[in-house]
Amino acid sequence: MRSTQRRAARPAFPAGQGAPLVSGAAGSAIEERRLRRRRRRRRVMVWTSVAGIVILVAAIGTVSTMIVSAIAAPEEVATAPEEAEAAPEPELIEFPQDEPAATSGTEPCATVRVLSSHENAEMVENLATAYNSAPRNVGGSCVTVTPAKEKSGVSATMVATGFPTLADEQKPTVWLPDSSTWVDVAQSQGATALRPEGTSVATSDIVLAMPQPLAEAVGWDQQAPTWTEVFEAAGDADLWSGLGHPEWGSFKLGKTSPLMATSGEAAMYASFGTAAGSLEALSVQDIADPAVVTAVHENELATSHYMATPEHFLWHARQAEASGTAADFLSAVIVDEKSVWDYNRGITSRDGVTRTQEAPPAEQLVPIYPADGYYAADNPAMRLTGAWIDPIESEAAADFIRFTRTAQGQEAVRASGYRDLNRQLDAGVESVGKLAADQAGVIPFPAADVVTAVQGAFPEVRKRANVLFLLDVSGSMDEPISPSDTKLTQAKKAIEAALGHFTTGDDVGLAGFAQAPDGAMVPGLISPVADIGGARDGFLGALGGIVSMGDTPLYQAVDAFTAQQAAAWSADRINAVVLLSDGENDAPNAPTIGAEQMLENLRNLHHSTPVLVFTLAYGADADVATLQSISSATGAHYYDATDPTKLQAVLGDLVTSF
Known part of the structure; x- marks a missing residue:
């Protein structure tokens, strides 16, 4: 439990205002914008002091x-008196041999x-x-x-x-x-x-991790923010430009899906807790409160997109650094301490399964322990x-x-x-991970009924999707993969199952691509991107009517349909294309765009109206290298279903990004 001395060390500010994000003139400018935004949104957050214990x-x-x-x-855990001036040091466990x-x-x-x-x-x-x-x-x-x-x-x-x-x-x-x-x-x-x-x-404490240059620019490496300040900063489109770094774009907050990973759960508990007024006293009634739900949904708008594991986010951050700076992909991500240590020592994983060792990144991650408490796995x-x-x-x-x-x-x-179990770290882990050994701000996870209520509320509060399924329908999709299924029939079943992830408010559409003998790309858009709440039957009807045909204008399809999605881009949505292809670009009947031009166009869109192109390699003949380059150019993830029997599971994993 935190001592009163630790709590008193944080400077006092007027009720409901909180500490400035950074000091000096830059801090004043940010504080001004934050207060204006606060009045405009009419949001009031009431914070209580947090004194937590680790529940092991x-x-x-x-x-x-x-x-x-x-x-x-x-071991027995003694409860400290509520009004104690300072909590005694916990008695260390003597581990038996x-x-x-x-x-x-x-x-x-x-x-x-x-x-x-x-x-x-x-x-x-x-x-x-x-x-x-x-x-x-x-x-x-x-x-x-x-x-x-x-x-x-x-x-x-x-x-x-x-x-x-x-x-x-x-x-x-x-x-x-x-x-x-x-x-x-x-x-x-x-x-x-x-x-x-x-x-x-x-x-393992669950922290806010930031590339070091960004943490230093905002001042959080010196003074940890509250969760309210984290969400306020994430919602400030002008934060980085106000700090002299317009090249970092908007504040990109990375979160895993709370339906898949503990760090995603913790992010949701923090968001609901800030909206309700207390992390420790969060209740099922709070989660059902319309005002709380609205505030949490507003917090979620700052999320770039959701992923299944922390490793997915950190792999992309490392790729972004290799081509410029990690800030191109994320400003901060909510992860466990162990993931920070892995990243700083050069461990990455594209798929969450296979880990690779590289040289440590130049832009190390800084773990930030929010001042009003954080959870521990x-x-x-x-x-x-x-x-x-x-x-x-x-x-x-x-x-x-x-x-x-x-x-x-x-x-x-x-x-x-x-x-x-004594909360002690290995000295080398502490140093490489830049972890804080003496942190005492852990708060317990919510009660079981709150845990399940937050999971149930996630479909309502999450950031909505604007997504187009783009399906390769070339002749090779007629290849049998079982006595009862071809690649195409299996793909239809997988997309239908994935559609169950989306709810009213998500805009979802469907397009197919092949090249006809006259060079035309067919069948094109067959279910327009629209609110799936009303468009589900039309989507499923269009999906059922797809037949295979022709060659594979992969580059042309990606270029054209990504541009269409970019034209309908919205900052309040996860704008994406889900590309499923079983082969290489093959368009002999008419000239189409080349690979390099396609990738250049995707990169240009990424800087203005970013559309994530999630790619899924389907079957052994899929052009894995090209699909990986497409997803990387857009900050999205590549998924492997080269074993076609695993398509439904892989696509189900992919749609947790929404």
Whole structure:
């Protein structure tokens, strides 16, 4: 909990005004604009002081037919008196030494399959390696821990439904999401009210990360803003030009989808909390308040677009730096500390799965801990029971979770970029990540009913989409991929399923492209971009009527339809094209635009009326390099469905960007 001395260190300002974003003349100019905008919007935010504690023990429940078991008794947490002048230093946990077996048990080994989130997968892999390196004997058997990872939102649904798509030998024995909030989500999808206690393994604070030059320009590297100030700055179109950096454009705030990642959840809790007047006292009633919903929707307008994992955003930031500056892609992104450490040491991942090591970026990220509090991912470890888990495997799972809290396990936690259960960081991680070791502003995640209410409210408050599905309908789309489907029929099914992500207020359209013998691009726009609330039936009718034909004028289609989307560009929407193609540019019947001219046109649009062109390579013959260059030129993401049977899952992942 923060001491009164820490709270008093922040200068006092008139009620409801807050501290200036920067000092001096630039700060005064920004403050003037902020106050004018405040009056114009008639928005009033009332802040309360935040005093938080780290809650390391996650509540978990029985999920569907599975029972989540308590593994280790959590340490008692003493509650400090409300009016205490200063909170006492917490007593440090003395981690026990690991107690491996003298010799390994007999084979075949009991397998402990651990399902993690993408964010904490490296930590779980390192814990598994450390555990497997010593002899283990559980019930006479040796033990092998095998990690697997999935996006948080997807894994919560898998847990809730009992992993129906996995064979028994692939189903997990332990679930280790990066946040206990996903247990609440899984429970809302089918769990009972039983909530035994689980075990936290590590923590990672969720921060606002900015390229260092931008953090210095706004002064947040020296004095952390409140969440209100973050959202106000993000909504100020003139912020960077007012600070002498018009080349940085508008303030681009990156967020992951709260339906997929913990950092996205945390961003939504902060937004609802600021709108309601308190992060700590956020209630279901607040989330249903029309005035709060309106304020949160206004905050979301500053979001460039949503992505499934923090790694997606950070990969694009690194690509932007390589061609100029990371500021071309983002001004700030809400991520966990571990992701900041990864980025600053040169670790990136285009797909969230495969990680690459490069030289550290020139523009390092600076983690900013908002002055009125921030959340921390608590990484709870839970043992699952189900028909696929035998008693020895369950006992082995308990032994692995015991290991995570030993001196050796906590050493692996710190080496993986996390805070251990004493909130201590590895010195090298702290230095490279520019992390603040002594931060004490963590506030607890909201109650389970608030977690699920925020998830339910997201479709209403998120930034609306203006998106065109652009489908390759050339002759190659007739290729069979199963006894019952061709590429084209599978694509239609995937687009129809993806359409379920969009709601009233989203403008969605459909176009197809092929080249006819006379050189014309056909069939062209077949369902105009319109509010899907009223256009859904027309869209589905047009989708069902598509047939394959002709050659592949890929460059011409991308150039023409992106320009059409740019002509209808709106700052209040995520303006995008979703391109699905199974081949290379092939337009023999009439000359079309070349690849370089197409990319140059896309880059020019990106600086004025930016349209994100998300590209999806469909089938083994897709021109992956060209599709990647198209998405990169527009600040969007490339998706891989070169295995055509995975198209529906990949396209479902893609539309979380909206």
